[in-house]
Amino acid sequence: MKTKVAVIRFPGSNCDHDTVLALERIGAEPVTLLHHADNLRGLRYVVLPGGFSYGDYLRAGALAAHAPIMDALQEAVERDQVRVLGICNGFQILCERGILPGALHANVSGEFRCRMEWIEVVSTPAAWPGFTPGMRFRLPIAHADGAYRIAEGERKTLWESHSVFLRYHDPVNDSQEYSPNGSVDAIAGISQGSVMALMPHPERAMEQWMGSDDGRRFLSLWLEVNR
Amino acid sequence: MSQYRLRMAVTLKPEVLDPAGQATQKVVAERGYPGVVSLRIGKLVDLWVDASSAEAAMALAQTLGQDFLANPVLERFEVWVINDED
Numbered sequence: 001m002k003t004k005v006a007v008i009r010f011p012g013s014n015c016d017h018d019t020v021l022a023l024e025r026i027g028a029e030p031v032t033l034l035h036h037a038d039n040l041r042g043l044r045y046v047v048l049p050g051g052f053s054y055g056d057y058l059r060a061g062a063l064a065a066h067a068p069i070m071d072a073l074q075e076a077v078e079r080d081q082v083r084v085l086g087i088c089n090g091f092q093i094l095c096e097r098g099i100l101p102g103a104l105h106a107n108v109s110g111e112f113r114c115r116m117e118w119i120e121v122v123s124t125p126a127a128w129p130g131f132t133p134g135m136r137f138r139l140p141i142a143h144a145d146g147a148y149r150i151a152e153g154e155r156k157t158l159w160e161s162h163s164v165f166l167r168y169h170d171p172v173n174d175s176q177e178y179s180p181n182g183s184v185d186a187i188a189g190i191s192q193g194s195v196m197a198l199m200p201h202p203e204r205a206m207e208q209w210m211g212s213d214d215g216r217r218f219l220s221l222w223l224e225v226n227r
Numbered sequence: 228m229s230q231y232r233l234r235m236a237v238t239l240k241p242e243v244l245d246p247a248g249q250a251t252q253k254v255v256a257e258r259g260y261p262g263v264v265s266l267r268i269g270k271l272v273d274l275w276v277d278a279s280s281a282e283a284a285m286a287l288a289q290t291l292g293q294d295f296l297a298n299p300v301l302e303r304f305e306v307w308v309i310n311d312e313d
Contacts, residue, residue: 058270059298066295096298103300110246149243149300182244 002029003223005045008073008090010035010064014051015087015203022203023047026220035067040076045083045223048073048090050142050201060104060145061092070097077194083127085222086197088143091189094197100190101158102150104199107143108182114142116211117180117188119200120169123162125191130221136169138212139200141180146199148183148190155184165191166198196222231276231284235306237297238269272296281308 005028009016016032023030031043035053040046053064064070070093076082077099086094094100107113121135150158158164166189170178179186181199189198202215239245245267252266274291278284288306297304 058296062295062298095300103298105243105301106246108244108246110250147244151300 004029004043006031006033006040006043007047008033010053012052013049015049019047019049019203022206035069037069039072048086048093050088053089061096064093065096081194084195088199091197104145105147105149106145107147112144113180117141118169118171119166119188122164122167127194137214137218139202140204141200146181148187163190163192165189228277231281232309233274233288233306234309235272235304237302237304243301
């Protein structure tokens with residue numbers, strides 16, 4: 001039986017359709033839910049896709065974080081440990097909602113960055129044993145506000161609690177300090193409990209002709225299917 | 228019930244990099260305006276609030292700032308009552 005996955009569409013989401021196609025490609029059955037829905041229809045997997053939401057007015061993801069569907073999502077995470085994947089704007093929304101710690105701020109370069117990057121798994125999320133440290137993925141980023149920030153006091157806790165899930169990686173210089181957006185500790189993704197989020201777009205790397213098909217591997221690991 | 232007008236300034240914390248401010252400052256310097264050593268850009272939010280007192284209106288604005296209008300990781304805010312003539 002195919003695993004059903006909710007894909008949430010906010011006003012301005014524009015990677016929702018790509019995410020649906022990508023999930024179909026790895027054998028899942030995506031179901032698009034709208035921002036004003038007040039429940040997740042009992043689905044156990046949820047993707048907050050990338051793009052924009054509510055024009056990203058106020059701050060990226062700030063208004064979407066208060067949409068009715070986010071009340072339902074937070075409750076489902078706290079009560080049933082529903083598995084959530086936030087991609088790009090989805091990551092920003094989860095941070096703005098306070099489901100994940102920290103915030104995504106304007107890229108240090110001041111530029112919108114759209115290009116392929118390497119990311120590396122730092123620690124295995126408790127809910128996803130398939131992601132192992134050192135595992136690398138080549139995935140595209142496309143964002144203006146991707147610099148991960150966290151209060152100085154909470155940074156240590158973030159590392160100690162193994163919440164730092166993904167970092168950017170520079171294979172040429174094998175650098176641990178490389179970051180395309182100025183994220184603190186080159187953080188590209190965070191994971192806590194049944195929630196994970198990252199700035200790069202796995203759904204945009206599903207075939208070799210797209211520049212990489214590592215997104216297929218990433219999404220399969222998230223969905224815990226063998227492909 | 229009276230209506231109060233409040234103004235909230237949301238600014239980036241001093242330690243948070245402001246690429247928009249930096250870019251603007253660079254052009255200001257290039258245009259030859261002297262003496263501008265730093266320039267940072269924030270947001271201004273005007274609120275019209277029905278409340279029983281100025282203190283109540285202020286308390287609501289404080290809550291709004293903490294919960295929603297400012298992101299405590301990156302920003303801080305200040306709110307004050309203003310007169311309609313302002």
